[in-house]
Amino acid sequence: MTTGSSCSRAALMLALALVAGGPASAAAIATLEGGTATIAEGETASFPIGGASNGPADLRARCEISDVSGTASLTFDGEHYVPLSDPAVGDVITLSRGDTRVYELVGVADGSDAYVAFHFTGAPAAMCFPGMNCDGAEGAAGSVTVSCENAAR
Numbered sequence: 001m002t003t004g005s006s007c008s009r010a011a012l013m014l015a016l017a018l019v020a021g022g023p024a025s026a027a028a029i030a031t032l033e034g035g036t037a038t039i040a041e042g043e044t045a046s047f048p049i050g051g052a053s054n055g056p057a058d059l060r061a062r063c064e065i066s067d068v069s070g071t072a073s074l075t076f077d078g079e080h081y082v083p084l085s086d087p088a089v090g091d092v093i094t095l096s097r098g099d100t101r102v103y104e105l106v107g108v109a110d111g112s113d114a115y116v117a118f119h120f121t122g123a124p125a126a127m128c129f130p131g132m133n134c135d136g137a138e139g140a141a142g143s144v145t146v147s148c149e150n151a152a153r
Helices: 005-019
Strands: 034-038 044-050 057-066 071-081 081-083 092-095 102-109 116-121 143-148
Touching: 034 044, 044 057, 044 143, 057 116, 071 081, 071 143, 116 143
Parallel strands: none
Antiparallel strands: 034 143, 044 116, 057 102, 057 143, 071 092, 071 116, 081 102
């Protein structure tokens, strides 16, 4: 076995221990400043992360998107946040009337200005081809509600 492969194996074992919460997981705990925000198209629900100013800190939080009155697309964003679970930064979440989505956020925050956010970008374009009757296409949601809180450890 070469030195490179043993280093890779050691890095993999450390990463697995961190994700599993094993003995190598002695990182600081980050806290999400949770709350509830009802946002309209073009608005953002942003949730600051505390406890990450002195280096990397583990974050475990829960976010729920609900009260969708039509179709909506939200983009997940984060600064100084590395997700280890879905959604990834830049993911677009598409919702329809009545949908509720729950995300268990697991990741690492690093920096005093760390945050996660959901930006309401609008409604996805309806799939309507020439000759189709698209009168029943669902309209855009007027707003959605985003609630986030720290998860139990």
